[in-house]
Amino acid sequence: MIKARITVTLKNGVLDPQGKAIEHALSGLGFGGVGAVRQGKVFDVELAESDKTKAEADLKAMCDKLLANTVIENYSVTLT
Amino acid sequence: MKSAVVLLPGLNRDRDMIAALTKISGTPPVTVWQTDTEIPDVDLIAIPGGFSFGDYLRCGAIAARMPVMRAVAEKAAAGVTVIGVCNGFQILVEAGLLPGALMRNTSLKFVCRQVKLEITNANTMFTRRYQPGQIIRTPVAHHDGNYFADADTLARLEGEGQVVFRYADGTNPNGSINDIAGIVNERGNVLGLMPHPENLIEAAHGGTDGRGLFESALGIAA
Numbered sequence: 486m487i488k489a490r491i492t493v494t495l496k497n498g499v500l501d502p503q504g505k506a507i508e509h510a511l512s513g514l515g516f517g518g519v520g521a522v523r524q525g526k527v528f529d530v531e532l533a534e535s536d537k538t539k540a541e542a543d544l545k546a547m548c549d550k551l552l553a554n555t556v557i558e559n560y561s562v563t564l565t
Numbered sequence: 566m567k568s569a570v571v572l573l574p575g576l577n578r579d580r581d582m583i584a585a586l587t588k589i590s591g592t593p594p595v596t597v598w599q600t601d602t603e604i605p606d607v608d609l610i611a612i613p614g615g616f617s618f619g620d621y622l623r624c625g626a627i628a629a630r631m632p633v634m635r636a637v638a639e640k641a642a643a644g645v646t647v648i649g650v651c652n653g654f655q656i657l658v659e660a661g662l663l664p665g666a667l668m669r670n671t672s673l674k675f676v677c678r679q680v681k682l683e684i685t686n687a688n689t690m691f692t693r694r695y696q697p698g699q700i701i702r703t704p705v706a707h708h709d710g711n712y713f714a715d716a717d718t719l720a721r722l723e724g725e726g727q728v729v730f731r732y733a734d735g736t737n738p739n740g741s742i743n744d745i746a747g748i749v750n751e752r753g754n755v756l757g758l759m760p761h762p763e764n765l766i767e768a769a770h771g772g773t774d775g776r777g778l779f780e781s782a783l784g785i786a787a
Binding site: 499500502503506550551552554556557 | 622623626630659664665666668669670671672673711713714715740
């Protein structure tokens with residue numbers, strides 16, 4: 486079995502109002518010097534697959550087809 | 566005129582859409598379920614608003630990958646008229662039938678209120694009963710209506726007259742780029758919009774501003 490972590494983040498230039506709100510909340514808690522905060526998503530996926538190359542290709546296809554909206558989001562796949 | 570309404574778990578404006586289509590076209594729409602792979606021969610397909618699949622992952626993302634949406638895409642490619650309202654708009658965007666994306670409102674708040682809409686393009690099959698530049702009122706009720714598209718897509722939408730509805734008079738409720746409230750595809754037969762025209766079609770609603778959209782799309786004389 487292969488385990489993977491997929492990270493989905495907003496592309497540069499895409500406004501992230503949730504990240505902004507978190508940024509303000511952190512400042513409000515007294516954390517000085519907090520710059521931009523961007524919110525993203527993490528997916529931990531288990532695959533019944535032993536071939537790492539095949540697994541990576543499948544995981545990328547999953548991102549393109551469902552897990553990320555590539556109009557506004559980037560993704561990265563890491564085998565863990 | 567025959568119409569169909571797409572049903573998915575979590576939608577909640579389906580009855581409003583069915584009532585509007587029935588009252589305006591005189592014939593109740595057929596309903597198609599998420600797992601249906603074929604849609605009967607109809608002139609118009611409507612995807613109502615709501616929270617399909619609990620808005621999990623991204624609004625409309627799961628619904629857009631259901632079998633019924635492949636059938637909608639085939640019908641749209643064959644020239645059938647398709648309208649997506651609110652969650653229906655989000656589903657059409659996620660399905661790739663319309664460009665861009667709908668993101669969280671910049672206020673981070675769910676907005677439920679009436680807004681003013683400008684008929685930006687009255688020369689579409691959805692707006693021919695309106696005058697160019699006419700301002701109509703419609704309700705909105707959404708958390709993720711903040712339309713976004715990259716600069717090239719936006720320039721193309723604006724240049725080709727694909728921006729059909731725009732929030733007017735400072736009533737943009739969600740921060741959408743260029744005040745965009747509704748767009749059509751390149752061919753002009755697929756419309757997505759965040760406001761709910763189906764909720765302003767008879768006097769009991771307090772106005773009939775939304776009626777013209779359905780009369781236009783169904784080819785019914787005003």
